Amino acid sequence: MKQINLTAPEVQDNQQPEKAPEALAFPIERLPGAAQDVAREIARTRLLPTDLPGSLALVTAAAAIGKGLVMDIPPHTTRANIFLLATARSGTGKSDCFRDITEPLVIAEEQANDAHESTRHKKGAEVKLLEAEMGKVKGHSDESINKLADLSEKYEKAMKALQPRRMIIEDATEPAMKAAFANNREQLALMSAEGGQVIANLLGRYGDTKGQTSDTVALKAFSGDPDSQLRQGTGETRLKSPCLTIALIVTPDKAREMFRNPRFVEGGLMARFLVATSDARPQYDNGTLRRPDAQILNNWQKTILDLVSTYRNAQAPAVIQCEPAALKVFRDYWNSDFVDCFDEIESEAAFYARHVEQAKRLSVTLHALKHGNAACRKRLTEETATDALALVAWFIQNQDSALSDASHDKSKSLIENIDEAAKEHGKQTERGRAVPIRKLKRAGVTEEAAKALAQDQPKSYAIGKVPTGGRPSPCLILLKN
Template identity: 20%
Template sequence: MNKPTDFNDLAQLAGPAAVKAAVDQALAGGDVPAPAVEWPDPVLPGMVKVPEIPPDALPSWLGAMCGAVAASTQTPPALSVMVGLSVLAAVLQRRYEVAPFGDDYTEPLSLWTLTALPSGARKSAVFSAMTAPLLRWEKLESDRGRAERARVASARKVAEKRMERLLADAAKAKEDHERERIRVEIQHEKETMPAELRAPRLFTEDVTAERLQAMLSEYGERMALLSDEAGIFQIMAGIYNGGSSNLDAFLKGHAGTAMRVDRAGREAHVDKPALSFGLALQPGVLAEVASSRRFRDSGLLARFLYAMPASNVGRRNVRERVSVPDAVRQEYEALLFRLLEDVPIVPGKPRVLPMTDPALEQWVSFAQEIEDNQGEGGRYESISDWTSKLPGAVARIAALLELAEVGRHAEEVSEVAVSQAVALGRLLIPHAQSAFGLLGTDGTDTDAAAVIKWARGGGRAEFSRRECQKAMEGRFRTLERLTKALQRLEQNDVLRLYTKRNKGAPSTEMCLLNPKLLST
C-alpha cells in the first residue's frame, strides 16, 4: 500500500486544486473509501442552500397564475406557489380528505405554509393577487343571501321578544298548569326559531384563539388564516392572555380532531375543524418565533411547510412593468369558483379520496425513505419532528392537486398527482432545514460548526478523530459527542470519514475535509 498523502502539507504548498487531485489519486489507491469524483457543495450548519420552487410544480391554471404574479411583482416564485397552495386548501378543506390506503387512516386537506422574505419584498402584492377571488366570492355570496339573512334575523328577533314576554307571564302565573302551558310555548318557540344565517367566510387575517373557536363553529368548521403579518404568532404566544399561550385551537385545526369548548359565555362544538395557514414573515421575525420553546415542543412549528427563497430586493428592474394577463387571472378565478360550487352551509361528512395502487406505492416509498433517514444519526435527525409529518403533508398536497386538475368530482388520487406532490415535498426539505437552522440549530449542529471552525482555522485538509478530540477536549469530553458531530458533517458533504490502516499498529479514524471549504 502506498504511503497516505499528507493533505495538510499539500494544501499549504499547492492549494485546494492540488488537494483535490491528490484526494482523487488516494481514493483510487485505496487509502480512503471511494466517493463521487466531484465533491458536492458542502452544507454548513444553519446555512442550507435551497432549491427554487417553480410554478410548474402546481397544476397548469394554478401554476400559470403563480408564475404570472411572481413576474408581475418581481418576487421569488416560491412565495406565490406557497400562497397558492394555501388558497387551494382554504377552498377544499373540510369537504374532502385523502385516505392513502383506502382505510380509516385519513388526512384532512388543511395546509400550513410559511414563506420567509424581508421587508419590502412585495409580499402584500402577492397576497392581494392570490386571494382576490376569495374576497370576490365572499362578497357575491353575501349579496346573494342578504334577503334571506334579513328574513331569518327578523324571525329570530320576533321569537326572542315573544319568549321574553312568555317568561314574564310565567313569572306572574299563579297556577302550576298555567306555568306548564307557558313553558311548552317557550320550548316551541325555541325549537321553531330558525338558525342564524351568516354570510360565508373562507379566510381571515387576524384572529384570537377564542374567536377562532367560534369562527370554526359558525362557518362550516373550516377557516383559513392568510396574512403577510406576524401578529398571529404574538397571539399564539399569549399577547392577549398575559403571556399564556393558547395553541389547542390551532393544533386541532391542522389535525382535524374534535373540539369541545364549554366556558362561561362561550361554547364551541366542532367535530372536524379544518384550519389552513398561508403566512409570509420577515426572517428576523421567524427567528424570534423560536424564543417560545412551546412552539417547537408542541409540534406547532413542525406543521408548517417552509419556503426560504432568496429575496429579489436589490435586483429588481423598477422600469419593468408586467401585468398579470387577463386570461390567466380570469381562469384562476373561474376555476376557484368552480371548486367552490355547492359549498354546504352546514358541514357534512367529508368525501374521502383513496389513492390508486401506483400512487400508493410511490407515496409509501417516499414515506419509507423519509423514515429511514430521520432516526439517530440520520440525515434528518435534527428536523425529525418536521419530517415525521412530511409524508402526511405530501398526501394532502397530492389530493389538493388532484382536485385542482380534475375538479370536485375526482374519485381517487392519481399517480401523476402523487408524483407532483412528492417532487414538491423533496424541494421543501432543504427549505425546512434552512428554516429550522434560522429558528435555532440543535446541539449537534453547534458542535459540528465548532469542528469546521477548528479545521478551517488550521488549514487542515485531513485530520484524525483523536487529533480533533484532543484539540477540543473542553467541548468533546466524550468520543460519542464528537462522533455525532462528525457524522452530521459527513451527511452534509462537509467531510468524509474513513479508517486508515497502519502496518503493525492500530487503525486510525480519519476525516477528509471537503476541498471546497479550503478555497473560500
C-alpha cells in the first residue's frame, strides 16, 4: 500500500530544498455518487470550495445510518458515526450550506413524527387507562405488588411512546441529551450550523461545578459504551449502547477554544473529532442566479431516506465483512503510521491512535453510500478503504494545524519556537540536533517555514531524515558549528 505522507521528501546536504508542498485539497473525488454530486452542486451554487459541503455530506450519511450498520474486523466492530468540527469564516454561507446538505435528515424526522402523530391520541388514552388501573391497586400483598409492577412497566413504555421522535438535537445539555437518547432508540445527531452554544454546553455552562466540562456522554456515545445516571428529580437513565453523530460548524476562534481546553484534549474528545477547515471566503455577487439542480437534490434526499429506513430504523445492525486487501490497507496504515512512529508521536498518541479508526468509520459510510440496502451483502473493498484513508489524511492536516494554532505562543519568534522544540523533542545526531517536523508543527513552526530557514541559513540548518525506531522521520537539523 502506498502510504499517505503529509511530510516533505528528504533534502540531502548538496541539494537545495524543494518548494514546500501545498496543503492537501479536499479529495471530493473519493465521495461516492450522490454524496459527491450534491457536494459539488452546493459548492457551485453557494460559491464555496467542496470541503465544507463534502464533509457535511459524509456526516449526514453517517447520521442516517446510526448504529444500524457495522464493520466486523475482530476483535472490533466499527460503526459509522463520526464527530465533525468544521470551521468557516462568518459571511461565507456556512449556514446555507449546512441547511442544503442536512435537509434530508430533517425530512426523515418530520416523516417519523407524522407517523407518530397518527397514533398519539391512542397512546395518550392508553396512558390514562394505565394510570386509572394503577390507582385501583390496593394493599401490600404479593399479588398487588406484582400487578402494580407490571402496570408500572407498561406505563413507562407508554409514556416513552408518547414522546416525539428525534433524530437531530441542538443546544442540548448533557441530562437532556441522555433523556433524548433513551426516547429515541439510543441514536442521535447533534448538529448545528452555529455551534457556539453547543460548545458552551460542552464546556460545562450548565454543569454543577464551575470549570467542569460536560463531554462524558459524548465520549461514551462515540464508542457505544454504556452509561448510567441517577439524579434526584429525574430518576435513573440507563443507556446500553448510545450512538452519537456530531456536526458542528464554528468560527475559527471557537475551534481554538475547544483545542485549548485541557480536559477536551487530554480527555480524548478532540482526538475523536474530524476537523474540516474550510477555505471558504466571501465571494462577489455578479448577478448570476444559481439554483441547485432538482434532480441532484432529489437523488441526495432519496439516498439519505433510504439509509434511514434500511439501517437507522433496523431492529439489529447489519454487518459488513472486508476483503483481505481492505484489511491489509488498514493494517499497514496502523503499523507504519502509528506503531513504527510511536516513540516519536507518543505525546500525541491519543490523536494518532484514532486515525485508522476514523478511516474505518468513514469506510462504513462510503460503503453504504455505494451500495445502499445491499451494503451488508457486499464486501468492503481495498478501493473503499483507500478512499477513506485519503479523506482522513485531509482531516488530519486540519487537526494538526488546529493543535498547533491552539498550543504555540504566537508572541515568540520562529527561532525561539524551534529552539524550544529542539530542546524538548530533539535527538542528538552526528550532524547536530534533529527535531521532527511533526514536533515543530506542534510548536507553531510550519514545514514551509522550516524548509525556508534551511535554505536561507544552510550553515545553521538542514532538512534531513533521522531514524526514530521506525520509519525515518523528516526533521529539521540544527547543525553543529
